[in-house]
Amino acid sequence: MKKHMGATHYEPGFRLTKVNAYLERNFPDFFAEARFHVGNDDYFLYSRFGQYLARSIELRRTPRAMINRGFTVLNKMAAVSRKDPSVLHILVSGSLEHLIDAPKARALAMKRLSPIAQGYLESLCE
Numbered sequence: 001m002k003k004h005m006g007a008t009h010y011e012p013g014f015r016l017t018k019v020n021a022y023l024e025r026n027f028p029d030f031f032a033e034a035r036f037h038v039g040n041d042d043y044f045l046y047s048r049f050g051q052y053l054a055r056s057i058e059l060r061r062t063p064r065a066m067i068n069r070g071f072t073v074l075n076k077m078a079a080v081s082r083k084d085p086s087v088l089h090i091l092v093s094g095s096l097e098h099l100i101d102a103p104k105a106r107a108l109a110m111k112r113l114s115p116i117a118q119g120y121l122e123s124l125c126e
Helices: 017-026 027-039 042-059 064-079 085-100 101-111 115-125
Strands: none
Touching: 017 027, 017 042, 017 064, 027 042, 042 064, 042 085, 042 101, 064 085, 064 101, 064 115, 085 101, 085 115, 101 115
């Protein structure tokens, strides 16, 4: 007999638990400030993260290792998005959308993102 899964198993917050933990561990200042401003809304959290990452790349004020960790966050989201369309929506219309508007960030993203995330980014460019 199968166990009935509650509705929380289908919400993006449930699927993003590990990604949120990675984001909080590697970007504690950003995570704390963003959660203060947007609460528990993952869409706005990752939209702000896309803005933060794009700005960091464009202004060259963040160490390369930190930028690579930022792309790891996006790659983890892309992996989760294969199973959850709501995470795909958060990734594409939230985080990746901000990388398109920043030329240096878009060029670096095409090198650092996983093939799945690159496909999503390319679809936004068309």
